[in-house]
Amino acid sequence: MSIPVAILISGGGSNMVRLVESMTGNHPGRACLVLSNDPAAGGLQKARDMGIATAAVDHRDFKSDREGFEKELISEIDGAGAEVICLAGFMRILTPLFIGHYAGRMLNIHPSLLPKYRGLDTHARALAAGDSEAGCTVHEVTAELDDGPILGQALVPIRPGDTPEALAARVLVREHELYPLVLRRFLSGERERIFLD
Numbered sequence: 001m002s003i004p005v006a007i008l009i010s011g012g013g014s015n016m017v018r019l020v021e022s023m024t025g026n027h028p029g030r031a032c033l034v035l036s037n038d039p040a041a042g043g044l045q046k047a048r049d050m051g052i053a054t055a056a057v058d059h060r061d062f063k064s065d066r067e068g069f070e071k072e073l074i075s076e077i078d079g080a081g082a083e084v085i086c087l088a089g090f091m092r093i094l095t096p097l098f099i100g101h102y103a104g105r106m107l108n109i110h111p112s113l114l115p116k117y118r119g120l121d122t123h124a125r126a127l128a129a130g131d132s133e134a135g136c137t138v139h140e141v142t143a144e145l146d147d148g149p150i151l152g153q154a155l156v157p158i159r160p161g162d163t164p165e166a167l168a169a170r171v172l173v174r175e176h177e178l179y180p181l182v183l184r185r186f187l188s189g190e191r192e193r194i195f196l197d
């Protein structure tokens, strides 16, 4: 029996597309829902085009009621029967209520070599620091933002004259490699960290 996976997005969903495409054949998982906090997120239509159920819970409808927003997310996710959650460009900070409900079965992709550059603007910060390499990380989600156990990382050399946009584009290519690989391992019970150089 394959493991139902829900994917949470806020934008275009390029990582989501790679995850859905990877869950075929003898893959231990199957995408059961693509959920967004923005009804206009471009990734929702891409998911529908791939035949995946979609839903949107607009965080703006809840104003400062984070708990109400998260309870609605949980009802969509549990209603779809999802057992594992992938955050893929989901840009809302989640509270212990949501994280506790999915403890040990929720992954996130972050565009830096954690623990460096938690939060936003990771590429601009790596360039400003004069780093020679950047990359991305897939980790389990815990209460601390971008802090959970690391399951995989991929390296991207920084080139002279790189802009944050140029670097982001090369890191995104590695994200599309890393996330499906780590998800497959995670669903097969493998927790040892992998490193793609």
Ligand code: GRF
Pocket: 009, 010, 011, 012, 013, 014, 015, 016, 043, 088, 089, 090, 109, 110, 111, 172, 175
């Ligand atoms: C990715 O770079 C991801 O690491 C970050 O947001 C971006 C989402 O891109 N959290 P997409 O929506 O998957 O194309």
